[in-house]
Amino acid sequence: MNVTITVNGKQFTHDIEPRLSLAQYLRENLDLTGTHIGCDTSGCGACTITMDGNAVKSCTVLAVQADGSEITTIEGMAQNGEMHPIQAAFKEKHGLQCGFCTPGMVMVAADILKNYPNPSEEDIRHGLKGNFCRCTGYHNIVKSIQLAAETIND
């Protein structure tokens, strides 16, 4: 099937198998390997991307379902080589260790801050519920998102 998808501002058209997941499409067809697959069943959130403005887990979206949509992946967050304030905050607050869950965390953080520009700790923890991190105990991820909120609101 033919799909046309805009990813990080660039439009792509591919003939793909209907069963191809959006995560695999991004990784295999577009070489955007920043979107990680940790479980394939929506359990871990490593594959979180933004689709038409909302955070979705791309392992359980079929690429054909994304036909005509606008996607942002982790590779699209930095602008002109400058890290997005969320990315910068993760570095500042040590919100990552092995880095594998990190792209999903950054993308879901963007979604949390879209919905809660001044999030409480509870808002953040609730918003992170769909994303596993096995390294940080979430402590510094929460701190990173708090800092990102401050930076963005300044």
Added chain:
Amino acid sequence: MGEFIGKSVKRREDARFLKGMGKYTDDIKLPKMTHSAFVRSPYAHAKIENVDISEAEKADGVVAIFTGKDACGEYGVPCGWQVDFKNGETMREPKHPLLAKDKIRHLGEAVTIVIAETLEQARDAAELVEVDYEELPAVTDPKKAMEEGAPLVHDDWDSNAAFDWCIGNDRAEVEAALEKAHHVTEMEYRNQRLAPNAMEPRSYIADYDVNGDKYTLYTSTQNPHLIRLLMCAFVLGLPEHKVRIVSKDVGGGFGSKIYHYTEEALLTWAAKEIGRPVKWTSDRSEAFLTDAHGRDHVVKSRMGFDKDGKIVAHLTDEYCGMGAYLSTFAPAVPTYLHGTLFQGVYTTPLIHLNVIAPFTHTVPVDAYRGAGRPEATYLLERIISKGAQEMGMDAAEIRYKNFIPPFDGVEEAGYQTQVALQYDSGNYEAALKKGLERLGYDDFRKEQSEARKNGRLLGVGISTYIEGCGIAPSAVVGALGARAGLYEVGQVRVQPTGKVSVFTGAHSHGQGHETVFAQFVADKLGIDMADVEIEHGDTDQVAFGMGTYGSRSLAVGGSAIIKSIDKILEKGAKIAAHKLEAAEDDLEYASGKWTVKGTDKSVSFGDVALTAYVPHNYPEGLEPGLDFSSFYDPSNFTYPFGTHIAVVEVDADTGAVELQRFIAVDDVGNIMNPMIVEGQIHGGVAQGVGQALLEEVAYDEAGQMITGSYMDYAMPRADDLPMIETENTVTPCPHNPLGVKGAGEAGAIGSTPAVVNAVVDALAHLGVTDIQMPLKPQTVWKAMQN
């Protein structure tokens, strides 16, 4: 302290991870690369009657299919540690076959590999492989595996025991002391099986270059050189110098990626067979079914106290499940990494531990964050608290009564335990005192008793742990059965321009070595951090190494680098003396230059480096170049310790546990980067809390795993945890140059019993003295009803 040591320097690895530019193994694509999928057994124990690949072979895109009847079926992965039976009988060591030929011994064991042009084609074809099995009865519980008539995992032997083992004082003597004790506290429980769950699933790409007869294996391992050694010398019989292992960005390990897995060897073998690169990446279901698990101890323990609450004796018997085969370090985990910590931080005069280690029809069990030490700490910290509860003593008071007094390992000797080890340095009461102050212990007790009047169930749990890290002195572990040395290698190559490349055999999979190692290298050389690059994870780059686990990277790997730095500075001084026309003894080195003492005559590190590589005017007889490699073999383990305190509230109606506060006071010796140490503690605590409250790998009677996905296996999510309050005391390690002890596992070791102690404390007035982990709401609720 220097410019960088001791500072929370931000991590240089972060930019690539944050931008999605990390290069994990599954992100790598090689030209002409094929993909693979496994056919795995749906039974825990079965005979393979027939494997029919005829339909699968006809499927689109199939390149090759291999079964246990092919040549690869003759190879098997051995164990890396030998623990023989107490009666002298050799450890029973079945090799783990790359593909099962006749018999299945655990759910998910690989039967066939299908290699195809695309992953989808490989998976489609795998669906067409027909395997006839005759299912057999299975045993998954380590204690039941030793019962008369239990199904045998390996028919070669008359029981399921892989080995048995004991440590400590004479059993009869310990039993006699328990007979005479004022009070004896008993515990019987299971330290449940856990799945490590690194977020990056295991992933491998094997490549074979026919021209040079060379193999390259890209692998998500914590341990590249050991994988090469094991695979070359003990599995496939390949020439080690023609095999390269590359393991750059790895998404977490927690122990599960230390070991040599069958898939690594199988793919390496297959790449030569098909003459093309072949990739396999585990999915999460396969990870649950095939990554080495942790824990799985069935424990029966007695601790005796005198009338003042002093421990007089401790006797424990354990059944420790090994799974179907012996994974690389498996025999060490319930023995030398476990029994040797039974002294804890207490002066217990008599200790005996007996271990029986059976095979079961389950995934192999091996080291998982803490490896044997969390199991020891859980037992000690639960049973001493239970003893206090039964004797009507305070949980802090009983610990103060039993602590080994402070010793620095320099002026005061190390502490000789009853279980073989000599602790390096410690001040256990200082950590407890700090933790209790942070909590406001007395105020909490008042709040707790007020809350109880209102029907609210608050509890506090204390755990005062010790662990053994900095693994390990080679001669010691060799005498204990290790088949490898556990030194580390550090090479420091000063480039002609004075820039420094460091090659370490330690491996970073989240620990931040690229930053922390650069911090102390820059400080020791007096140069900028930007001039130091840390390389790891490639056997063609790094001379040798034993990988990262056992909180050893800085204590052992860091020390090896320091040795090389010392050699660099020693040789550098000779060159500097020549350039300055001064005697070496008259020079001092600071801030990146050699200066003639008492003068302003100096020569910089960069000048000396250039001279070493352009030796036109050069000391006679001195070799050109400035590049040294060192092996560092530690003289002892290191012994981090600390106090963890948990505060919980139990919902009186549902039994749900809310972790309200967690205080971690850790003494990891000197600290290079506080931010990174805190991060290690946070993550470890989360895993330890996970074991206490949520996590368990459960098998049913037939050996089916009933927790094989994230729908069923509960790991801590962001809303299960509070902010973690971290504190430190600093008792330097006396026997390594940086004075460091290691921080990777402390969080996971200290936290689990703190949480369970807190829940039991919350319910103590209801007569609850123990609850089986994980403390799920229904488990806690049931305990409350009894």
